[in-house]
Amino acid sequence: MTKMKAAIRRNYGSPDQIRIESLERPVPEDNEVLIKVHATTVSRTDCANLTAKPFIMRFFLGLRKPRKIILGNDFAGEVAATGKNVDSFSIGDKVFGFNDMGSESQAEYLTTSIENVFRVPDQTDLKQAAASLEGAHYAYSFIQRTELRAGQNILINGATGGIGSALLQFVRPYDVRITATCNTRNIELIRSLGAGRIYDYTKEDFNKDPDHYDYIFDTVGKSTFGKCRPLLKEKGVYMSSELGPYFQNVYYPLLKSMSDKKVIFPIPYHKNRSAPYITDHLQKGTFRPVIDREFPLEELSRAYEYVLTGQKTGNVVIKI
Structure with missing residues (x-):
């Protein structure tokens, strides 16, 4: 099997739990795409997924241990392979997306359902795209x-x-x-x-x-x-x-x-409603995500430590 680098943690806790390891590259199921990740982010949601705080997060992520060991929610990159039922995306398409219950995006590759994936507007680079959705x-x-x-x-x-x-x-x-x-x-x-x-x-x-x-x-x-x-x-x-x-x-x-x-309490709408709205603002130039800092994947622990201070401005981007 082909290998990839991924940021993982096997238990809930602080950023010092994070390790960069070599794992098998995932294979897309019939209604999924394989995405080569170019950029992701670290957000408050990521920190909640890392620490399982508040405790209610455990009911979604795994009560004792995280069900998904790879971290990450937002992503931007290009389609590297498609499942056999996928005809809405092609290899090479520039895409972005997120899943607040975990996309396992802090890795070189990820697989996800096509309902979590959207096309990047032509004038938006992949770092901006990664910071544009959640x-x-x-x-x-x-x-x-x-x-x-x-x-x-x-x-x-x-x-x-x-x-x-x-x-x-x-x-x-x-x-x-x-x-x-x-x-x-x-x-x-x-x-x-x-x-x-x-x-x-x-x-x-x-x-x-x-x-x-x-x-x-x-x-x-x-x-x-x-x-x-x-x-x-x-x-x-x-x-x-x-x-x-x-x-x-x-x-x-x-x-x-x-x-x-x-x-x-603004319960979030489905991404299929918000993504076209966000994409429209990106295309018109009426929305540009604020990017505070960038870190390489190898320094992911530092990125989490920074976001946990509560002092970030806009978004913290991770380059893959």
């Missing part, structure tokens, strides 16, 4: 649960993350007034992406803002509905990409609210 996919889920109108007031908490930086670009065409939070070094970046007002969270607490908002998007889960509620207008909406303390962001939407202010 965060933007969740940002799309935020957008689709809003009724944005010109002149509305919105706040994006965590505007420099993979989700927040994509969401910031996606809301610009709606002609809304955008307030965003970031640290000092990213103020100019966030301004260039469309934020009108910016809170430097190292110096200011946005919860003391005298303004009121139609939507507050907490893309990093570092606030709560309780803290943000005073900032919401009547009929204002708080959304978070995280479960929240004691899973409150999941069950609050099920409770009858004491006021018109409410919580929406």
Whole structure:
């Protein structure tokens, strides 16, 4: 069998569990494609898959040990082989995709169902493509649960993350007034992406803002509905990409609210809905993923250590 390099871990834990080993190259099943990976990323989802934190991740990944030993969710590369039932892709096609339950993409090759694979727009390079899907996919889920109108007031908490930086670009065409939070070094970046007002969270607490908002998007889960509620207008909406303390962001939407202010938990749509939206923005030039740093596969542990600090800006790309 042909061999490939892959980043693996056989137990949950810290980045020092990660090893680069030589494994057998996978063979695509009938409805799968084999992809030669050129680039992948390390995201918060990857870190949750590595550490199995929160504990609920184990119910999806394997209770005692991970069912998939190869790490990675996002990928971009080219089709190297196709299953016998695949006629929508050909060898050499440039493709990208992701699976938040694990694509095993931090390797030289991967196999995956064609439902996880999409064509890369002509003007998008493979590093950009790898950084374009997961965060933007969740940002799309935020957008689709809003009724944005010109002149509305919105706040994006965590505007420099993979989700927040994509969401910031996606809301610009709606002609809304955008307030965003970031640290000092990213103020100019966030301004260039469309934020009108910016809170430097190292110096200011946005919860003391005298303004009121139609939507507050907490893309990093570092606030709560309780803290943000005073900032919401009547009929204002708080959304978070995280479960929240004691899973409150999941069950609050099920409770009858004491006021018109409410919580929406943006359960992600299927990738077949978000990918065309993201691809369209890439083609139009209205979305460009923010790339913070690049690491080779051999330095993957360092990439995870960096992302686990919570200080990344946009996306961290791994070159294969």
